[in-house]
Amino acid sequence: MGFGQTGRQIYDLASRSDDVEVVAIADIGKPDILHYLLCSEVDEPARHTLEGNFLVNPRFRSRLMRIDQPAEMPWDMFGVDAVIDSTGKFRDTACMRDHLDNGAPRVLLRTLPLDGIDRIVIPGINGSQIDTADRMISAGSATTTALCLLLHILSQRFDIECGSMTTVHAYTSDQALQDYAGSDFRRSRSAAENIIPNNHEAGLWLGHILPAMDGKITTSALNVPIHEGCLLDLNLVVTDASVTPEDINQAVRDAAGDYPGMVAVVEDPIVSSDVIGNPHSLLFDAKGTIKAGDHTIKCLSWYENLGHAARLLDVVRLYAELDRKQEAA
Numbered sequence: 001m002g003f004g005q006t007g008r009q010i011y012d013l014a015s016r017s018d019d020v021e022v023v024a025i026a027d028i029g030k031p032d033i034l035h036y037l038l039c040s041e042v043d044e045p046a047r048h049t050l051e052g053n054f055l056v057n058p059r060f061r062s063r064l065m066r067i068d069q070p071a072e073m074p075w076d077m078f079g080v081d082a083v084i085d086s087t088g089k090f091r092d093t094a095c096m097r098d099h100l101d102n103g104a105p106r107v108l109l110r111t112l113p114l115d116g117i118d119r120i121v122i123p124g125i126n127g128s129q130i131d132t133a134d135r136m137i138s139a140g141s142a143t144t145t146a147l148c149l150l151l152h153i154l155s156q157r158f159d160i161e162c163g164s165m166t167t168v169h170a171y172t173s174d175q176a177l178q179d180y181a182g183s184d185f186r187r188s189r190s191a192a193e194n195i196i197p198n199n200h201e202a203g204l205w206l207g208h209i210l211p212a213m214d215g216k217i218t219t220s221a222l223n224v225p226i227h228e229g230c231l232l233d234l235n236l237v238v239t240d241a242s243v244t245p246e247d248i249n250q251a252v253r254d255a256a257g258d259y260p261g262m263v264a265v266v267e268d269p270i271v272s273s274d275v276i277g278n279p280h281s282l283l284f285d286a287k288g289t290i291k292a293g294d295h296t297i298k299c300l301s302w303y304e305n306l307g308h309a310a311r312l313l314d315v316v317r318l319y320a321e322l323d324r325k326q327e328a329a
């Protein structure tokens, strides 16, 4: 549900996979406009045609439904294995329950939840801990995934006392182009003209993903006037005063191979536009690591939304594989 930037990226990735099919799409948008938006951003628009209310690609046909509430979407008619909710609107358990009550065996949020759910799954970190009983799931967010992957890698090599993360984030579609009264003071200011400080919820949920990091990392965001490409700025206080920036860089280089397609290290002096279209969830910037005093290390990493769309499909696959094993047992 939600055929926005993330939904379209998921759909295009699925259309080029050999295992995931999108059978139905719920959005408030008209089918011809959704198709137009999809074609405006994919590499091969000719692969995607609109036939009545169906989006069609060489692998599958997806029924477009103009529905704006999870309680109204008849998932049982489509026999789905899972629903991905990428509207950003239905983040509480009551709405997730509506998806389940309408025949979705599982619902996967594209972003962090508002209240307690069964599990937050970050592939590469806790994907092996999933359970067949999980029904309400979140795949975190692009920022949460980048942060957790980096903390996971560094905490296996270094003792981290505490730290702070700021994501320098591309604007999101819920921000106003012009000043416009919203629910939050700063987010009511023009996204096109301002650096806008925001809270970031990743810190609240870190303990669910990396228990050892619970309460140790504060998180915030600066939304900036660029369309795509985000920079994770992580400052860590490490116990060992002898740790050097090169030690940190080498730890990430050594670990990157354990996270194929998810983590990579860039040695070139890149900028945000260089990361557009990069499917990694964490692109560690080896030139960005510096040290202050004896214990404070600062490092930079890049990511963009496409990597998160890929991780959402990874989470769908993790549960499909678990179900297959369960059925075979």
Ligand SMILES: NC(=O)c1ccc[n+]([C@@H]2O[C@H](COP(=O)([O-])OP(=O)(O)OC[C@H]3O[C@@H](n4cnc5c(N)ncnc54)[C@H](O)[C@@H]3O)[C@@H](O)[C@H]2O)c1
Pocket: 001, 002, 003, 004, 005, 006, 007, 026, 027, 028, 029, 067, 068, 069, 086, 087, 088, 089, 110, 111, 141, 142, 170, 172, 173, 174, 305
């Ligand atoms: N893209 C990012 O970098 C990013 C980062 C953090 C959080 N988010 C949040 O995650 C959510 C999804 O991200 P996105 O970039 O795909 O957003 P998006 O705005 O591009 O997509 C949201 C889609 O959901 C649809 N939608 C909205 N309300 C709906 C409803 N009631 N019923 C059915 N469909 C509905 C919209 O028409 C749109 O197509 C947004 O809330 C966004 O703010 C995005």
